[in-house]
Amino acid sequence: xxxxxxxxxxxxxxxxxxxxxxxxxxxxxxxxxxxxxxxxxxxxxxxxxxxxxxxxxxxxxxxxxxxxxxxxxxxxxxxxxxxxxxxxxxxxxxxxxxxxxxxxxxxxxxxxxxxxxxxxxxxxxxxxxxxxxxxxxxxxxxxxxxxxxxxxxxxxxxxxxxxxxxxxxxxxxxxxxxxxxxxxxxxxxxxxxxxxxxxxxxxxxxxxxxxxxxxxxxxxxxxxxxxxxxxxxxxxxxxxxxxxxxxxxxxxxxxxxxxxxxxxxxxxxxxxxxxxxxxxxxxxxxxxxxxxxxxxxxxxxxxxxxxxxxxxxxxxxxxxxxxxxxxxxxxxxxxxxxxxxxxxxxxxxxxxxxxxxxxxxxxxxxxxxxxxxxxx
Amino acid sequence: xxxxxxxxxxxxxxxxxxxxxxxxxxxxxxxxxxxxxxxxxxxxxxxxxxxxxxxxxxxxxxxxxxxxxxxxxxxxxxxxxxxxxxxxxxxxxxxxxxxxxxxxxxxxxxxxxxxxxxxxxxxxxxxxxxxxxxxxxxxxxxxxxxxxxxxxxxxxxxxxxxxxxxxxxxxxxxxxxxxxxxxxxxxxxxxxxxxxxxxxxxxxxxxxxxxxxxxxxxxxxxxxxxxxxxxxxxxxxxxxxxx
Ligand SMILES: Nc1ncnc2c1ncn2[C@@H]1O[C@H](COP(=O)(O)OP(=O)(O)OP(=O)(O)O)[C@@H](O)[C@H]1O
Ligand SMILES: [Mg+2]
Numbered sequence: 350x351x352x353x354x355x356x357x358x359x360x361x362x363x364x365x366x367x368x369x370x371x372x373x374x375x376x377x378x379x380x381x382x383x384x385x386x387x388x389x390x391x392x393x394x395x396x397x398x399x400x401x402x403x404x405x406x407x408x409x410x411x412x413x414x415x416x417x418x419x420x421x422x423x424x425x426x427x428x429x430x431x432x433x434x435x436x437x438x439x440x441x442x443x444x445x446x447x448x449x450x451x452x453x454x455x456x457x458x459x460x461x462x463x464x465x466x467x468x469x470x471x472x473x474x475x476x477x478x479x480x481x482x483x484x485x486x487x488x489x490x491x492x493x494x495x496x497x498x499x500x501x502x503x504x505x506x507x508x509x510x511x512x513x514x515x516x517x518x519x520x521x522x523x524x525x526x527x528x529x530x531x532x533x534x535x536x537x538x539x540x541x542x543x544x545x546x547x548x549x550x551x552x553x554x555x556x557x558x559x560x561x562x563x564x565x566x567x568x569x570x571x572x573x574x575x576x577x578x579x580x581x582x583x584x585x586x587x588x589x590x591x592x593x594x595x596x597x598x599x600x601x602x603x604x605x606x607x608x609x610x611x612x613x614x615x616x617x618x619x620x621x622x623x624x625x626x627x628x629x630x631x632x633x634x635x636x637x638x639x640x641x642x643x644x645x646x647x648x649x650x651x652x653x654x655x656x657x658x659x660x661x662x663x664x665x666x667x668x669x670x671x672x673x674x675x676x677x678x679x680x681x682x683x684x685x686x687x688x689x690x691x692x693x694x695x696x697x698x699x700x701x702x703x704x705x706x707x708x709x710x711x712x713x714x715x716x717x718x719x720x721x722x723x724x725x
Numbered sequence: 726x727x728x729x730x731x732x733x734x735x736x737x738x739x740x741x742x743x744x745x746x747x748x749x750x751x752x753x754x755x756x757x758x759x760x761x762x763x764x765x766x767x768x769x770x771x772x773x774x775x776x777x778x779x780x781x782x783x784x785x786x787x788x789x790x791x792x793x794x795x796x797x798x799x800x801x802x803x804x805x806x807x808x809x810x811x812x813x814x815x816x817x818x819x820x821x822x823x824x825x826x827x828x829x830x831x832x833x834x835x836x837x838x839x840x841x842x843x844x845x846x847x848x849x850x851x852x853x854x855x856x857x858x859x860x861x862x863x864x865x866x867x868x869x870x871x872x873x874x875x876x877x878x879x880x881x882x883x884x885x886x887x888x889x890x891x892x893x894x895x896x897x898x899x900x901x902x903x904x905x906x907x908x909x910x911x912x913x914x915x916x917x918x919x920x921x922x923x924x925x926x927x928x929x930x931x932x933x934x935x936x937x938x939x940x941x942x943x944x945x946x947x948x949x950x951x952x953x954x955x956x957x958x959x960x961x962x963x964x965x966x967x968x
Binding site for chain 2: 351352355356358359360631632635636637638639640641642643645716717718720721
């Protein structure tokens with residue numbers, strides 16, 4: 350520490366340049382984190398807000414598109430309801446539709462078909478809850494997109510008309526589309542392509558996308574057993590995120606970039622401290638000749654790296670948060686989440702230290718005898 | 726200026742006791758290199774330097790003078806022979822133990838001071854006091870010691886703001902701050918002019934006497950030998966008293 354801080358202030362330009370690079374990486378990290386959280390929220394907040402622990406989809410359904418492909422018979426709901434540890438089971442239907450208001454505004458909606466008296470029926474921040482045959486409850490973000498309470502929207506091609514009767518309490522989006530809760534019967538008609546005024550085909554009335562299951566508080570349900578009984582294939586709520594449109598591709602892309610940033614941070618710190626360690630060799634020889642132990646020299650060098658990395662990351666995160674605050678609410682899916690930003694910042698510091706550590710470890714091999722003679 | 730009696734070959738029992746507090750090397754040999762090519766850097770070297778004595782070692786380049794200091798200070802382990810500083814064995818295999826012994830009993834002064842560029846003169850002296858465990862951090866007052874070597878007014882300067890002679894003064898003060906038993910000095914005047922060289926060696930002689938430090942000084946500078954108590958000559962790794 351004694352030497353570390355004095356060197357930091359003596360060679361401040363050199364360390365500042367290095368710190369600036371790390372700070373820029375930290376800014377990028379905050380941006381990426383904001384984008385990830387924002388995209389996740391945009392992609393699956395509608396699912397996150399459901400009081401559901403697992404979904405039972407059709408057997409052998411393709412997992413990355415289960416919500417659009419799965420068809421389950423209504424009878425599976427009762428099977429699931431009877432399973433031990435299951436508090437509630439209810440039918441769940443899902444379809445993406447293009448609609449148009451009477452004012453001509455085009456609005457895409459992710460329909461969540463639920464029975465109005467089931468545990469899936471959302472509470473509302475304004476208007477009323479699901480109940481009327483053609484009444485829908487939409488995400489507040491749909492209001493930003495141009496919908497208004499009391500609006501009637503018409504589904505393209507089919508001509509089905511739905512009326513906005515309520516608004517949910519928080520952002521509910523699914524695959525970057527605003528969620529609209531719709532009574533199950535109406536959803537079945539829309540899903541089966543039954544035009545208004547036409548009778549619903551027998552088969553359509555028994556078809557749903559999945560069984561939504563809620564486990565008893567603090568208990569877990571034996572999903573494989575339930576699947577065997579009901580002839581379904583369960584995904585936990587978290588697993589089901591991967592079944593929503595684009596989710597897996599988006600998150601893996603962002604995670605990949607984040608991973609690269611961590612690696613770059615470690616490499617940059619490693620390269621800088623490698624050069625620094627080589628430059629310091631004569632100095633380290635003198636320190637060792639003066640009686641500094643290897644541990645002392647290493648501790649001093651690592652303290653220096655830690656101070657530099659922590660300061661640079663803190664500055665970078667600060668700038669990132671300021672930029673993020675500007676972006677938030679500008680239409681880009683972006684959300685600052687302190688836990689994820691702190692984790693990313695800590696990750697940068699730790700990996701930077703790993704890189705620096707790998708570089709400065711070489712000073713332990715310096716022969717103190719080289720301090721003698723005319724080498725300087 | 727020096728009116729001290731020249732050391733004699735015979736020793737009394739009282740001398741035996743005091744020489745153990747200084748540097749004692751017996752039958753020390755050191756080889757450098759590998760199987761293909763070896764250099765006998767030290768060849769059966771005997772050397773005793775008592776507390777308060779300034780011993781000079783002269784000799785041609787490559788004779789093994791730096792190697793002698795390295796072995797004396799525990800920077801290198803000899804192949805044969807014994808080395809003690811203040812009665813402590815400096816040839817133990819443990820690098821950690823030798824480092825600790827060096828920290829407590831040995832001071833090194835290098836050719837051009839070898840100061841750390843980031844530190845002020847005062848901090849150069851504080852540094853050695855920081856190296857040990859907290860309980861062992863005693864030594865001389867850095868600022869007083871700087872004043873003793875005539876650097877009181879430059880305590881806040883960094884090495885690049887000091888002249889060669891000034892750097893060497895700070896280097897000597899840094900080596901003395903931990904109150905070592907033995908001071909090992911490698912060509913302290915190589916980078917200095919004549920007047921400065923005399924000042925530096927006089928300073929070493931003074932400190933050796935006042936503080937009862939055993940000093941070994943390697944030098945090419947025959948001019949300054951007048952300040953030394955004993956002069957040794959080294960040739961091809963062999964050490965002999967000089968006439
Ligand atoms: N690390 C080493 N590996 C191999 N040979 C070495 C090593 N260090 C020194 N030597 C050799 O050992 C011999 C003594 O070297 P040393 O540095 O002790 O000489 P010196 O008397 O200090 O010379 P100078 O006056 O030039 O400083 C030389 O022949 C040198 O080449
Ligand atoms: Mg030499």
